[in-house]
Amino acid sequence: MSELDSVPLRDDLRGEVPYGAPQIDVPVRLNVNENPYPPSAGLIADIAAAVGAAAGGLNRYPDREARQLRADLAGYLKAFESVDVDPLRVWVANGSNEVMHQLMLAFGGPGRSVLAFAPTYSMYPQYCRDTFTHYQAVDREPDFSLDPRVAIAAVRARQPVITLLTSPNNPTGTALPQDTARAVLDAAAEHGGLVVVDEAYAEFRRPGTPTALELLDEYPNLVVTRTMSKAFAYAGARVGYLVAGQPIVDAVRIVRLPYHLSTVTQAVASAALSHADELLAQVEALRIERDATVDWLRVQGFSVAESDANFVLFGEFADRHAVWQGLLDRGVLIRESGPAPWLRVSVGSPAEMAAFKQALLEVAATAVGERARPYGKVEA
Numbered sequence: 001m002s003e004l005d006s007v008p009l010r011d012d013l014r015g016e017v018p019y020g021a022p023q024i025d026v027p028v029r030l031n032v033n034e035n036p037y038p039p040s041a042g043l044i045a046d047i048a049a050a051v052g053a054a055a056g057g058l059n060r061y062p063d064r065e066a067r068q069l070r071a072d073l074a075g076y077l078k079a080f081e082s083v084d085v086d087p088l089r090v091w092v093a094n095g096s097n098e099v100m101h102q103l104m105l106a107f108g109g110p111g112r113s114v115l116a117f118a119p120t121y122s123m124y125p126q127y128c129r130d131t132f133t134h135y136q137a138v139d140r141e142p143d144f145s146l147d148p149r150v151a152i153a154a155v156r157a158r159q160p161v162i163t164l165l166t167s168p169n170n171p172t173g174t175a176l177p178q179d180t181a182r183a184v185l186d187a188a189a190e191h192g193g194l195v196v197v198d199e200a201y202a203e204f205r206r207p208g209t210p211t212a213l214e215l216l217d218e219y220p221n222l223v224v225t226r227t228m229s230k231a232f233a234y235a236g237a238r239v240g241y242l243v244a245g246q247p248i249v250d251a252v253r254i255v256r257l258p259y260h261l262s263t264v265t266q267a268v269a270s271a272a273l274s275h276a277d278e279l280l281a282q283v284e285a286l287r288i289e290r291d292a293t294v295d296w297l298r299v300q301g302f303s304v305a306e307s308d309a310n311f312v313l314f315g316e317f318a319d320r321h322a323v324w325q326g327l328l329d330r331g332v333l334i335r336e337s338g339p340a341p342w343l344r345v346s347v348g349s350p351a352e353m354a355a356f357k358q359a360l361l362e363v364a365a366t367a368v369g370e371r372a373r374p375y376g377k378v379e380a
């Protein structure tokens with residue numbers, strides 16, 4: 001007998017639990033792909049000033065259309081991604097989670113399906129559940145890449161209203177070649193389907209790795225979603241956005257709650273965008289730390305998935321839970337994510353990564369560190 005039995009919960013939600021990774025207060029938290037660097041003193045001062053200015057108008061509802069923030073986001077994309085989009089093609093909400101939820105509300109629903117490629121972000125099935133949209137996932141290759149032939153065949157056979165491409169993918173870190181994105185966009189266009197490329201981690205991609213933003217003018221069925229949670233180190237502010245054709249933005253505006261993005265959120269988001277230079281310099285430091293972590297793990301004999309994100313998937317363990325617990329016992333929290341033999345570690349500061357490495361070496365030296373497969377790289 002659950003306490004939920006006393007309330008008229010939707011039948012399809014019975015037995016479900018709220019989503020969320022454990023929030024455990026330990027010295028080294030590397031489990032939810034946060035950026036380890038808090039805002040600088042300069043940014044904190046600008047945030048405080050922006051909140052102060054916004055405070056005087058809090059008796060009024062916020063700008064429903066978040067016009068200033070959408071213009072600032074378009075300005076950021078132009079300056080840092082060389083992509084010129086009209087602010088009317090940018091839409092912003094409380095985290096890319098809410099953006100994605102709004103997309104499902106507008107385009108999903110009974111009788112409609114979403115297609116993703118597993119292993120991938122664990123929230124996707126939940127957005128679908130909440131919006132009565134059928135969720136289906138097709139497996140990635142053993143190295144976590146996406147075979148374009150498999151993807152095209154799946155899109156043609158299943159005709160999803162939305163095909164979700166996550167690049168870089170969570171939890172594997174795998175980025176998508178532009179040819180694969182094009183192939184999926186073309187296949188989806190055959191039945192009038194949209195393709196949402198979730199680029200939550202795009203700023204961490206390695207040089208030469210493309211962004212789907214470059215394809216926006218060519219493909220009216222493309223939506224690119226991004227977030228300020230990772231590269232902008234703003235997970236607590238809850239700001240995510242999408243870029244797409246204006247009809248897609250207008251469709252999402254139909255389902256958004258009125259005044260969904262508070263005046264304070266809009267103001268602090270614009271404040272952070274004015275510090276993009278400084279924040280992206282930290283991203284560069286994290287990319288260097290990520291690549292060093294990948295190299296170190298390989299030298300230690302672990303399998304490591306290629307990563308274009310701010311986290312690394314490594315393994316392969318006979319009992320990953322025991323390894324996770326062993327690290328936690330040493331004050332280092334990482335994530336049991338992806339296929340069973342693998343673990344995911346977010347890239348933290350040099351001091352946090354040193355603590356992680358030390359703890360992993362200690363755990364690996366004990367019986368629980370036993371590997372599921374012989375040491376070596378991921379097999380292609």
Ligand SMILES: Cc1ncc(COP(=O)(O)O)c(C=O)c1O
Pocket residue numbers: 032033094095096097098121166169170198200226227228229235239240
């Ligand atoms: C692939 C992916 N998309 C979207 C999100 C949601 O990010 P947020 O709602 O903080 O913008 C995450 C968060 O971890 C993610 O990993």
